[in-house]
Amino acid sequence: MSTPTHFINIMDFSAEYLAERIEAAIREKDEFRRGRLEPVLAGKTLAMYFEKPSLRTRMSFEVAMTQLGGHAIYLTEGEVGLGKREPVKDVARVISGMCAGIVARTFSHEAVLELARHASVPVINALTDYSHPCQVMGDLMTVREKLGRIAGLKLAYVGDGNNVARSLACACAKLGAEFVLASPPRYRLEDEFVAALRRAVPSARFSQTADPASAVAAADVVYTDTWVSMGQEKDKHQKVRDFQGYQVDMALVRRAKPTAVVMHCLPAYRGNEITDEVMECPQSVVFEEAENRLHFQRSLLACLLR
Numbered sequence: 001m002s003t004p005t006h007f008i009n010i011m012d013f014s015a016e017y018l019a020e021r022i023e024a025a026i027r028e029k030d031e032f033r034r035g036r037l038e039p040v041l042a043g044k045t046l047a048m049y050f051e052k053p054s055l056r057t058r059m060s061f062e063v064a065m066t067q068l069g070g071h072a073i074y075l076t077e078g079e080v081g082l083g084k085r086e087p088v089k090d091v092a093r094v095i096s097g098m099c100a101g102i103v104a105r106t107f108s109h110e111a112v113l114e115l116a117r118h119a120s121v122p123v124i125n126a127l128t129d130y131s132h133p134c135q136v137m138g139d140l141m142t143v144r145e146k147l148g149r150i151a152g153l154k155l156a157y158v159g160d161g162n163n164v165a166r167s168l169a170c171a172c173a174k175l176g177a178e179f180v181l182a183s184p185p186r187y188r189l190e191d192e193f194v195a196a197l198r199r200a201v202p203s204a205r206f207s208q209t210a211d212p213a214s215a216v217a218a219a220d221v222v223y224t225d226t227w228v229s230m231g232q233e234k235d236k237h238q239k240v241r242d243f244q245g246y247q248v249d250m251a252l253v254r255r256a257k258p259t260a261v262v263m264h265c266l267p268a269y270r271g272n273e274i275t276d277e278v279m280e281c282p283q284s285v286v287f288e289e290a291e292n293r294l295h296f297q298r299s300l301l302a303c304l305l306r
Contacts, residue, residue: 006116008125010133010170018174022141025299039069040306044100051077051106056293057126061103064298092118100305122304129163135265136167138292143221146261146285151176156219158182158212158248159273161189164225164265173197173204181208182215184242212246219256223263224248224273248274261285
């Protein structure tokens, strides 16, 4: 199976490739814990360009490169000025001449696509306003570990139809899981995305509802995210009002299967989209999910950069 050069959007990949990457990450996580991880990226450097703050994304990529024997350089918007101080195509060419790969965490999805068009090294999307593929692959790796499979499961996402929801919906469709989004109507995933998803995966089990209780009923996974994403701070008070009734609390979790797991991509605003009780309950796999960002991305880097 040929390996894609870049990793930017879940929609770009086949179900077989996505499943293969998840299984590889699980195998290599076990090898790492047994002390058998090979430094396959020794002598190689990863450029990481970040326009948005980060805890998990920055740490997971930097630690992964260190564990693989390589090195990571952290670049900020103030230093690079992607598309402002220098054209995106120039930045892509300069970095390609010095580094083995580029990780980009930007507001604009188009900026990452343009980097990929002009780079001669792999480009990895570490989050844009449109998609968050590495997060979602770590999420589904966690589901696979905890529940033994992905196909045939039901994932209920309660919250904003944002980049994480979009990527999860696509990954679930491709891997045979049902995806239900519960959100106020104005915050649903856009019609253009839904149409594209159904064209790409005609068998997709995808739906949207305004009723969190019906969405979560008999779910295997209950997932939520912040109501106010980075860059939306000016809308915070309005969104908090609009999402009243969409909090994931224990009463809602009990509507899912007894074996269901609870997930959150973090940071969590306890008392808004999720309660402290749910975050700390036995069904919560939030922090194992966070750790799997490291294991999935380390496997991805080893695949794309070696």
